[in-house]
Amino acid sequence: MMKSVDQFLEFLSHSWWLIFVFGGSIGGALKAIAAANQRRAERRQERYRLKQQTKVEIARAKAQTRVDEQTQRRDIAKIVDEHDQTDARWFGYEMSLVTLLDFPMMTDMREPLTVEFHKAKRRADLLRPADPESMVGNHEAQVEYREAVHDYAIAFDVGEAEAKRRRRDGFTPREQERLARAQRLLRLAMDDAATAEERQSAYVRARKDLDGLIVLPSAPRAQLERRIAGQIGA
Template sequence: MDAFFEFVGNYFWLVFVFGGAIGGGLKAIGAANERRAERRQERYRLKQQTKLAELEASGQRRVDAEAVRRDIAKSLDQHNQTDVRWFAYELDAATLLDFPMMIDLREPLTIEFHRAKRRTDLLRPDSVDDLVDDSDRRREYRDAVHAYATAFDVAETEAKRRRRSGFSDEEQQRLQRAQRLLQLAQDAGASPEERRSAYARARKELDGLIVLPAATTQQLEQRVAGQLER
């Protein structure tokens, strides 16, 4: 220890010679340490920003997917509601005979409605998830549903306006007779023979006049058969 202090005492002048260089070196080391610390902080900040951006993107994807599902569900609901409105005609022969234009394929509005329904039924997905990742099919189905609902509205409005006016007086009388006969065919108070005869005569009145949809005929025959079996 004495030797150290003796050395310092003898060579203290070296401090004045090399002091600047030593101080500069210490400052450089300090600056380098600060830059490394700043770089670490910047890397940490960038990592946090990246994580935050990923979380936001993931949340946005979830929000977008839910919005898409709601849009598809809305189209499916509109499809179902329009079907229910059509079934009120298709499954009730008496109503169809009041508004025969709904099945009169000589009418352009009726043709357009049935064409739009077939296209929409073909495009209908089995579930909402079938269309979530397919924007083209989703757009095509949504547009088809809109066209179907619109075509039905137009055809129904015109059918209610016309009722049976598109038919001659003789044809209107046949429609009226067919309607009364179909009511008799489903009347539980009539005898089996009366119901059979009424149904056969109703079909004859409609022959060459209008063609009932297959679902209408099936529903009607089931009702008549049910009455006959009682």
């Protein structure tokens, strides 16, 4: 375009007399050309401004996304930690048969609070992500898991408080005697200083006393049975 203008001006230098004939038209044309050039320059500047603004907005959005993801990771980690802490409190009962017999309600599935606790635990375990990173960006899954863990923790608190309050009060005097005797026998069955025969006999008698009262959790029961069997085998 600038070349065209130069050529036009060169033409005028050789045909200056035409200015008197076409002076008004030439002046208008030059003004139009200058205005067009100005508009093109302004459009280039506007396009450049918009591109820069877009880059800034994209960078800001990426930075915000990184912040949001970091916040989500912290929140998910807190939920998983609450889940782990509640599990640890429960395992303190589940893995200690002697302690469990002090608070038998913790495994008594006839008790509504115990049933509620185990249902809440099962749901929290089901929703727990195998990889917490997979939950980042999934708001619905995070909310569902958070609520399940909170329900689990609350149900455990309520059940534990009631179990500690009642201890063995839900059992008849005769049943309480059986529980106390079974507790003593289980201590003997877990005593490595006792003979294999003593431990085996104590465990069998404890199971007989507990029959019809409470069901021992399978994990610690199997662990104790393996220990006794190993000692007998030795």
